[in-house]
Amino acid sequence: MTKTRPPQAGPEILEQVQALLEDPDLQGHPLHEALAQLRDYALAQDQRLERLMRISDGYHLLERNHTQSLADRCDRQLRRMHKLARISDQYQKNLWEVTESLREAANQDPLTGLANRRFLMERLKDEIQRAERKHTPLVLCLMDVDHFKRINDRFGHEVGDTALCEIAGAVRQGVRRYDVYGRWGGEEFLLVLPQTSLAEAEAVIDRVRQEVGGITVGEGESLSLSASFGYTCLHSGEDPNDILKRADIALFRAKEAGRNRVEQEA
Numbered sequence: 001m002t003k004t005r006p007p008q009a010g011p012e013i014l015e016q017v018q019a020l021l022e023d024p025d026l027q028g029h030p031l032h033e034a035l036a037q038l039r040d041y042a043l044a045q046d047q048r049l050e051r052l053m054r055i056s057d058g059y060h061l062l063e064r065n066h067t068q069s070l071a072d073r074c075d076r077q078l079r080r081m082h083k084l085a086r087i088s089d090q091y092q093k094n095l096w097e098v099t100e101s102l103r104e105a106a107n108q109d110p111l112t113g114l115a116n117r118r119f120l121m122e123r124l125k126d127e128i129q130r131a132e133r134k135h136t137p138l139v140l141c142l143m144d145v146d147h148f149k150r151i152n153d154r155f156g157h158e159v160g161d162t163a164l165c166e167i168a169g170a171v172r173q174g175v176r177r178y179d180v181y182g183r184w185g186g187e188e189f190l191l192v193l194p195q196t197s198l199a200e201a202e203a204v205i206d207r208v209r210q211e212v213g214g215i216t217v218g219e220g221e222s223l224s225l226s227a228s229f230g231y232t233c234l235h236s237g238e239d240p241n242d243i244l245k246r247a248d249i250a251l252f253r254a255k256e257a258g259r260n261r262v263e264q265e266a
């Protein structure tokens with residue numbers, strides 16, 4: 001709202017001056033002309049003052065509006081940034097979850113939940129490098145379930161799948177906390193035993209063999225499971241395929257010798 005300031009001399013004095021100037025008896029008075037000029041001057045000053053006030057008020061209003069809208073804009077921007085930060089947090093969480101499930105899917109056997117061949121191969125490479133660097137022994141063992149085809153043939157593929165899950169549980173039970181193990185493929189499993197001598201490995205492997213031997217499959221004429229094992233230790237300078245080949249030779253011997261046994265290849 002525009003404020004109007006009273007004229008400096010006050011409206012009453014101007015009214016008195018005006019009345020004097022209009023008095024017919026004073027029309028010829030020697031001061032009449034000077035008084036009229038003084039009145040005009042006072043009125044002009046009043047008008048200038050009024051105009052200046054309006055400009056000043058307008059400027060203040062403009063300033064206030066400008067500052068307010070700046071604060072508003074700042075506020076709006078802050079709210080938007082808050083929202084963006086929340087969306088970004090959620091987005092990162094989702095991305096992390098997707099990455100995690102992709103990583104799991106890439107490394108895990110979907111049936112048994114054990115590590116898959118890809119993951120095992122990576123870990124085997126790592127463990128070989130570590131064993132070489134630290135000059136510690138390492139044992140690799142291949143395990144193959146005996147006559148697994150019979151399970152599928154007699155009880156069906158679904159029972160076969162359940163049996164594979166139970167076998168995975170038996171492997172988990174038999175190994176130590178720091179051993180690396182997983183499903184190598186089909187009805188074949190792989191164990192990597194770091195910092196383990198051949199003698200120590202034999203005890204671990206035989207524990208797994210007994211765990212598998214405790215599994216029975218099917219109702220009525222149920223079948224007991226068994227598995228054969230071939231193991232070997234790392235030789236200096238070997239790569240994963242060298243040690244895998246020797247473990248496979250030992251496994252073949254275990255099968256040939258009648259199954260449900262553990263064979264070693266030096």
Ligand SMILES: Nc1nc2c(ncn2[C@@H]2O[C@H](COP(=O)(O)OP(=O)(O)OP(=O)(O)O)[C@@H](O)[C@H]2O)c(=O)[nH]1
Nearest residue numbers: 144145146147148149150152157158160161186187
């Ligand atoms: N249910 C089921 N069966 C599988 C899976 N992967 C492999 N098999 C079966 O495992 C069987 C393996 O058979 P073979 O290689 O002949 O060996 P085996 O019958 O175990 O006999 P040996 O190894 O000689 O003792 C095949 O019948 C495959 O179909 C699976 O994921 N689920």
